[in-house]
Amino acid sequence: MNLLTAQAPGGVPSSGKGLALGIWRFILVALALVLSLGFTQVAVAQADPDREMTTAAPGITADQWRQVRSGETGPNYRDSRYESDYSLINSSGETWREIRNRWVSPFGLIAVFGMAALIALFYFIVGRKELEAPRTGRLLLRWTLMKRALHWTVATLFIILALTGMTLLFGKFVFRPLFGDGIWAWMIAATKVLHNYLGPIFGILLVILLVSLIKENIPKKHDWVWFKKGGGMIGKKHVDAGFANGGEKAWYWILATVGILVIASGFVLDFPNFNQGRDTMQWANIIHAVGALGLTAISLGHIYIGTLGTEGALEGMTTGYVDETWAKEHHNLWYDEVKDQTLSEEEVAARKSSGGSSEPSATRTS
Amino acid sequence: MAQMKFMCDAERCIECNGCVTACKNANDVEWGIQRRRVVTLNDGEADEMSISVACMHCDDAPCMAVCPTDCFYKTDDGIVLHDKDLCIGCGYCLYACPFGAPQFPQQDAFGERGKMDKCTFCAGGPAESKEEEYEKYGSNRIAEGKLPLCAEMCSTKALLAGDAQDVADIFRQRVVHRGHKDGAWSNNPQASADNLAYDAAHKG
Numbered sequence: 001m002n003l004l005t006a007q008a009p010g011g012v013p014s015s016g017k018g019l020a021l022g023i024w025r026f027i028l029v030a031l032a033l034v035l036s037l038g039f040t041q042v043a044v045a046q047a048d049p050d051r052e053m054t055t056a057a058p059g060i061t062a063d064q065w066r067q068v069r070s071g072e073t074g075p076n077y078r079d080s081r082y083e084s085d086y087s088l089i090n091s092s093g094e095t096w097r098e099i100r101n102r103w104v105s106p107f108g109l110i111a112v113f114g115m116a117a118l119i120a121l122f123y124f125i126v127g128r129k130e131l132e133a134p135r136t137g138r139l140l141l142r143w144t145l146m147k148r149a150l151h152w153t154v155a156t157l158f159i160i161l162a163l164t165g166m167t168l169l170f171g172k173f174v175f176r177p178l179f180g181d182g183i184w185a186w187m188i189a190a191t192k193v194l195h196n197y198l199g200p201i202f203g204i205l206l207v208i209l210l211v212s213l214i215k216e217n218i219p220k221k222h223d224w225v226w227f228k229k230g231g232g233m234i235g236k237k238h239v240d241a242g243f244a245n246g247g248e249k250a251w252y253w254i255l256a257t258v259g260i261l262v263i264a265s266g267f268v269l270d271f272p273n274f275n276q277g278r279d280t281m282q283w284a285n286i287i288h289a290v291g292a293l294g295l296t297a298i299s300l301g302h303i304y305i306g307t308l309g310t311e312g313a314l315e316g317m318t319t320g321y322v323d324e325t326w327a328k329e330h331h332n333l334w335y336d337e338v339k340d341q342t343l344s345e346e347e348v349a350a351r352k353s354s355g356g357s358s359e360p361s362a363t364r365t366s
Numbered sequence: 367m368a369q370m371k372f373m374c375d376a377e378r379c380i381e382c383n384g385c386v387t388a389c390k391n392a393n394d395v396e397w398g399i400q401r402r403r404v405v406t407l408n409d410g411e412a413d414e415m416s417i418s419v420a421c422m423h424c425d426d427a428p429c430m431a432v433c434p435t436d437c438f439y440k441t442d443d444g445i446v447l448h449d450k451d452l453c454i455g456c457g458y459c460l461y462a463c464p465f466g467a468p469q470f471p472q473q474d475a476f477g478e479r480g481k482m483d484k485c486t487f488c489a490g491g492p493a494e495s496k497e498e499e500y501e502k503y504g505s506n507r508i509a510e511g512k513l514p515l516c517a518e519m520c521s522t523k524a525l526l527a528g529d530a531q532d533v534a535d536i537f538r539q540r541v542v543h544r545g546h547k548d549g550a551w552s553n554n555p556q557a558s559a560d561n562l563a564y565d566a567a568h569k570g
Binding site: 064067068074076077081084086087089091094097100168181189191196270273281285 | 413466
């Protein structure tokens with residue numbers, strides 16, 4: 001302004017001076033215009049939010065958050081992370097957590113310990129099932145060396161997997177406060193390694209065991225009667241049973257169904273290198289945990305009946321031979337088929353010392 | 367004590383990935399791991415939206431609830447941290463996390479994933495020495511009185527980090543200033559009833 005007022009009264013300006021003045025005027029007018037425009041814009045924005053919104057980029061709407069929540073990853077979904085196919089929000093994660101922590105965990109514990117308590121109660125009230133007649137001393141081959149080896153390998157692996165699996169689920173409540181972080185860190189790491197590396201071996205061996213025993217475990221009519229009579233506990237009469245009784249067949253088919261599910265889901269969890277998604281593994285984990293805890297609970301019954309619960313049962317799986325009386329009382333239909341093959345203890349000892357390779361096949365369908 | 371929170375203002379995020387880079391730089395994160403990621407929905411469409419996500423340091427953290435080794439803990443500032451010495455790489459935190467925050471250096475057969483890694487809110491983790499802490503968890507800016515580098519570096523200040531109350535206050539002011547009639551809750555039928563913008567204007 002000083003410039004303008006100083007120059008204006010100067011009379012007739014030279015042509016050079018006039019040009020400079022014109023430029024200065026133009027700049028000032030332009031500046032004033034720009035400034036005033038700026039001020040009015042601000043004033044408009046403050047006064048009228050609606051008008052601003054018509055020119056601004058659209059705001060984020062509830063629909064977009066709904067889209068996020070749905071876990072949708074359409075063709076125009078981008079994730080800056082390398083090889084990431086995760087949706088923005090893992091909607092099923094919380095469901096998995098709820099099912100695992102609220103239901104599977106506590107009820108699994110109740111199932112396993114409840115079963116143990118029931119078996120203890122049964123043992124104290126009913127007691128061990130003794131042989132009714134004296135042993136004859138004549139023995140029958142029930143389990144070949146191969147099947148015994150397979151059974152005990154699978155059984156040992158099952159127990160290790162059940163213990164390590166339960167440590168993964170419940171260990172932090174027991175062992176961490178008990179041992180402190182140093183030992184707990186080592187223990188839980190070993191637990192996971194054992195579980196993950198022995199699991200597949202168990203899976204393969206269980207399938208082989210199931211295949212090798214399928215002939216003896218085809219359900220028959222008398223198995224239904226066996227169940228109706230509670231395996232002989234209801235009524236005084238003995239119930240018919242072939243090589244495998246109704247209960248053994250039930251355990252077989254539980255392993256053949258639930259066991260296979262547990263193995264399959266275990267493989268899904270154990271081999272993340274196939275790029276299966278988070279959601280797949282959530283479901284695999286629930287199936288695996290429910291199935292495995294169920295099997296663990298039922299296995300306690302199998303272990304009880306095979307050891308403490310029944311006189312003469314365990315020796316079949318350890319030595320391979322059972323007493324004639326035991327066979328007659330527990331597996332009468334099988335006994336009828338093989339009663340001409342009984343051996344004296346001396347004959348059995350002779351066979352075993354000769355290497356066991358001459359063991360005849362003990363498997364008979366019944 | 368403070369309750370530390372991240373918040374990403376989706377209306378400001380321009381998908382520049384500066385936060386991702388800043389995080390990798392500040393924490394020297396292992397190859398193949400990105401603690402923070404930027405997700406864009408409807409890329410190239412009118413309703414395009416970008417948002418930067420990492421561990422959100424949940425109040426009721428699902429990772430903490432499902433961890434078989436109990437390796438997670440919460441600091442007094444409400445930051446969820448984990449002990450890599452206890453981590454066995456089972457992946458459960460990843461199944462449970464709503465934000466896909468936990469990551470593993472490997473993904474091999476027999477569940478060999480290595481130790482889980484995730485955003486620490488630039489608060490390091492349990493270690494014997496500073497060097498060990500940096501090696502395992504990255505920098506501990508919180509101990510130095512600084513906020514996470516991702517938020518500090520954010521060019522549009524879309525990503526906010528700090529005490530939940532401060533973050534909420536800043537966002538509320540923005541909402542008021544933007545002048546949305548219904549606050550940040552556009553198209554929400556409940557908005558006019560709740561009168562969120564009015565409440566915000568009077569509180570902010």
